[in-house]
Amino acid sequence: MTRKLPPRRLLAVAAALALIGHQAKAETAQPGRTTTEDTDTACPLGTFHCPPKPPSYAMCRPNAMLDFYDPTLSRDPSLRETSPTSVLAQHVDSSDQAVYHLSGDVKLDRADQKLQADSLDYNNVSTDYDARGNVRYQEAGQLLSASHMQGNTNASHGIAHDVSYQMLDARGNGVAEQGQMFDAQRTRYTRATYSTCDVGHHVWEFRAKSIAIDKTTGVGVARNATMRLGKVPFLYLPYISFPVNDQRKSGFLYPVFGKSSRGGFELSTPYYLNLAPNYDATLDPRIYTARGPMLGGEFRYLFPRTRGQFNVQYVPDDRGERVGLEDTKDTERYLVNFSNVTRLWGSWNLISSINRASDSGYYYDYGEDLATTGAVVRTLSSNVAVRGAGKWWSAAVGATVYQNVNPFVTDASLQYRQLPYATFSMDVPLTPWLEFGMDTQAVAFRKPGYIEGEREDLYPYLAAYFGTPAWFVRPKVAYRYTAYQLDGDFQKYGGSRGALLGAGGISQFTEQSPTRALPIVSVDSGLVFDRSTSLFGSSYTQTLEPRLYYLYVPYRNQNNLPVFDTRLMSFDYWQLFSPNQFSGADRQMDANNLTAALTSRLLDENGVERMSVSLGQIHYFSPQRVVGNDWVHSAYVAQFGLQLSDRWRLNSSYQWSPNTRMTEMGSFELQRRVGDDGILNVSYHYRRNLLEQYGVSGVYPLSDRWRVVGAVAWSVPDGHSVEAAAGVQYDSCCVALRLVERNYVKQSGYGHPAGSGNQRDNAIMFEIVFKGLGSSGHQIDSLLQRDILGYQ
Structure with a gap:
């Protein structure tokens, strides 16, 4: 009923x-x-950077x-x-x-x-x-x-x-x-x-x-x-x-188990402290069988006007071999990382990033095992700045210092400290087609044992835009003024054009307040043609985009200017349209150049780019005296990208120089999706007299539960791998297991004593994930995401 x-x-x-x-x-x-x-x-x-997948059931x-x-x-x-x-x-x-x-x-x-x-x-x-x-x-x-x-x-x-x-x-x-x-x-x-x-x-x-x-x-x-x-x-x-x-x-997090050749076996047992809704902390006691105990900690906070994080690692008594500290009895070591953003007033913020290690060998002994992102750390930078921005402007005042954490080189390898620096940029529209802008910088450069001084760099410009979807013309007129005030003992240092380019002679600095002033004029123009076409039974829109870029910069002798933070950049496609091949303000190239480039694209019915090919070259009407060549033409630069489906993708670039009649640069990257959960990457990168490297990485599903992962980067000149990682992953309803071993270069051979070569290490880590409760830290994922493009 x-x-x-x-x-x-x-x-x-x-x-x-x-x-x-x-x-x-x-x-x-x-x-x-x-x-x-x-x-x-x-x-x-x-x-x-693929987002991590949530636990799968x-x-x-x-x-x-x-x-x-x-x-x-x-x-x-x-x-x-x-x-x-x-x-x-x-x-x-x-x-x-x-x-x-x-x-x-x-x-x-x-x-x-x-x-x-x-x-x-x-x-x-x-x-x-x-x-x-x-x-x-x-x-x-x-x-x-x-x-x-x-x-x-x-x-x-x-x-x-x-x-x-x-x-x-x-x-x-x-x-x-x-x-x-x-x-x-x-x-x-x-x-x-x-x-x-x-x-x-x-x-x-x-x-x-x-x-x-x-x-x-x-x-x-x-x-x-x-x-x-x-x-x-x-x-x-x-x-x-x-x-x-x-x-x-508050409570214990899951432990981390690992092993590296420098630290031995590692056990970490972190404990989380939920102190308040707006701040918390994590205590991370660790034990290294080859080095002894360590206490790590993390403190995070969030207040109405400030937020930040403080991390510390403290080793009271390091019992292991210490590179660079053989002659000292100091066994106490530490690493401190502090970041903070504080709102001061309006749009102005105080931004701090402090990173400091007890000695140059700390990262070599503790910081470069499998638990890190895998990148070799050679320099720690610390910066404090006050920054602000508005609708048409941005500004900053601060200071930056560096610490050497490569125990195999001296502090001579460090960059100049900037004590202090100030920047100001603006971009003001005057009319719908004309704008006025300016980039300025003032820096005091400090480095013991080297020439020191202050530098001001002013870069105002007027830029216009004319065009429709079918064509454009962008003229730009700029003026660059750079002035130095060198310290009193400047005459005992030599200025070297070869310091930048590997050629030229050394001369003494003769002026305490050298300057450089020059105009920079450019005109960028292009056309866009399109037509309907079909390929493999699919409809596409094909474009043809010719582009001309003219650049004029008069020559100025800059041999008497110091080199504080400037380097000659590697030549790439985007530099066909760049007003300077140098990073930093110490050098401005001269130019009387015309770049001709042609791009063609295939766009599907949804407007997604499925193929693109570009070819360009610079014609030099006069020799490049600052860069140091008398070529008539630059290298041919070509780029090609293809992705006709969501299963595979190809990118490549190539540079061939008619001056040396040699290949200057080449790269090839192929990515293929394997099933629903696999990926395969094959790459080749070459730059003449600098590197030649092959790379293979991937995730291959053996079954619904098992998959293997691996990555190898092989250096042809060195005749060995720069990094190799291999592992296996097991997934089930409620448990996932990950085991990865990594062999890698900890520090480069640059600056090493003869015969020391590259410093290598091995690390292995095991991770178990109890779904629904968390895991031992997801540290393996961070490594594989860096080494395997498309890893999830």
Whole structure:
């Protein structure tokens, strides 16, 4: 029979809600349903920084829920207050008007809620209830089964025995001998388990004597807990707290295990401190078997006008071999990183970035294992600046210093310190087609043992734009004025044109206040033609874009100007249209040049560029005296890109010089997607007299659970790899394993004693990810994202 009961006669509904709604929130949606993570497309080809994928539960059993789950039940809890309650039972006894006795396959339905039991008693006056025999409950977010459940709906307390639970909005599930509800927010489980694995197939789980849940604070506490892999306990914790919602929570993070040749085996056991809503900290005690203990720490803060982060690593007594410190007894070492942004007034901010190591060998011994991004660190920079910006201007005043952290070279390799510097830039539209701009800089350069002084660089300009979508003309007139004030002992230093270019003679500086002033005139122009075409059965728009760029800069003798921060840049395609081939203001090239370039593109029906090819060359009407060549033409520069589908992509560039009749530069990059979760990259990079390097990297799925990863960068002149990494990854419903080994160059051979060569090292790291609980740090991912283009 079916009867309508008032909303308060839901029997055990309140108890079921409190007993289940407590588990730690995992990162997926209802099991058995398609989640966002499973339907996201792969990272687009060519993307340098692919976002990490959230934990995938695609390999979990789609029916891994308690067997009474009803997929047709409503998923909207807001319908409860307005929905009637439907009760179905084989027998109903209401002879006592205060107590209802229901038996025989009892079923109650209301909106998203469903309760089933063999028998159920309900007191209409006291709101006590007693459900017995095969008790099953479902609502929008969870499932619960028990042998016996009793309590009081008004007081929101109750006790359930022989509990099994399954969360639907998260993957948490487990069993408990008893569940006790104190009120609607506080629950305690006795002899309970928790896991995000399939129901009845726990690869890992927590087992605890008791688990207490407080939903108001978002904290769960487990006492006398063990974590198990299968049936094997591997971690005992007499007390552990964990978050049960999105709130941050103090507690241990998962440990990191690794090994490197400099540090030996490494164990890190970080502890997170949730100190306040706007600041927190992490303590990271570590032990290196070859070096001893280290204490690391991180402090983050966020206030209305300031935010920042402070990181420190402190080694009280380094027992390992110390490069560059062989003659000292100081075994205390440290690394400090501090960054901060403070709003001062209006758009002005104080920006700080302080990085300091105890000695030049710190990164060599501690900082370049598998746990870092993999880049060789040779210099630490520290900067403090006040910066502001408006609609048409930006400005900064600050200072920058550098520290050498390559123990195999002297401090002579460091850049000049800028103590202080000031910059100002503006770009003001005068009319719809004309703008006035200016870039200015004033810097005081300091470097012991080298010429020092101040430099001012003023760069005002007028730029116009004329054109339509089919053509454009962009004339620009600029004036560059650079002035120096050298320190009093400037005459004892030599000025060298060869310091920049590797040629020329050395002369003494003869002026304490040398200057350079010259105009810079350019005209950039182009046309755009397009037509419809087809290729391989698809329709495209093809463009043809000729472009001419004229540049005039008169020659100025600059041999008597010091070189503080300027280098001759490598010649690339964009320099066909650049007013200067030097970085920094110490040198301005002379020019009487005309660049001719041609570009053609294929655009699909959605406007996406599927192919592009460009070819260009500079014609020199007069010799380049500052750069130091008398060529009539530059190298031919060509670029080619092709991506006709989302499965593969090709990029290449090439430079051939008619002056040397040799290839100056060449690069080739091919990226191919393998299946839905694999990627393959093949590359070749060549620059004459500088490098020749092959690279292969990829992720290859062997099956749904296994995939191999690897990356090799091979230097042809050196005859060995610059870096090689290989590993294997295993993925399952609730556990992922990663193992990677890396062999790499720690420091370059530049500046080493004869025969020392490149300094190499090996590192290995193992990472285990318990889905829904976090992992040991995702440090392997950061390395593979750098080495494997398209890795996720």
